[in-house]
Amino acid sequence: MEVWIVIVGLLLSSDAVMGLSEEMQELADMLHATCVEETGAKEEDIENARKGEFADEENFKCYIKCIMAQMACIDDDGIIDEEATIAVLPEEYRAKSAPVIKKCGTVKGSSACENAWLTNKCYQHEAGSEYFLV
Numbered sequence: 689m690e691v692w693i694v695i696v697g698l699l700l701s702s703d704a705v706m707g708l709s710e711e712m713q714e715l716a717d718m719l720h721a722t723c724v725e726e727t728g729a730k731e732e733d734i735e736n737a738r739k740g741e742f743a744d745e746e747n748f749k750c751y752i753k754c755i756m757a758q759m760a761c762i763d764d765d766g767i768i769d770e771e772a773t774i775a776v777l778p779e780e781y782r783a784k785s786a787p788v789i790k791k792c793g794t795v796k797g798s799s800a801c802e803n804a805w806l807t808n809k810c811y812q813h814e815a816g817s818e819y820f821l822v
Contacts, residue, residue: 723754742809746801753804766800768793768807788814 723729729751733743742748756762761773770793774786792810797803 719755719758722758723751726754727751740812742805742812749799749801749805752808753801756804762800762804764800766794766796766803768803785815 720734724731724734727747727750729747730743730745733745733748734751736743737748753762753766756768756773757764759772759776760769761776762768768789770789773789774782777785788811791814792807794803795806795810797806
């Protein structure tokens, strides 16, 4: 079973993979649509992220930040709220996810969007095969 480290992974998931409730899937779809519209991120970049390939594209970086911001997991300066990130995860994923989230903290780049992107790359690196971003 894959362990979803951050809400970005959760929100980009398909209900077939995660077994999301209908309510959570609706929320995921709404946030995805909002953030794609807001950032202009390409669906291809989002799809590639499912395979662990994080596009070095500003729109995609800002898409990740947007999702995290919508869930109150990141502030305007791009600082990750570790406790909020852990809190929004389903309870069954928290124990395995919390150490990775805390270890990565906020990986700082040149912008708030890059912070979100770099931090998610850290989650993937630290969690290895257990990280699955769809």
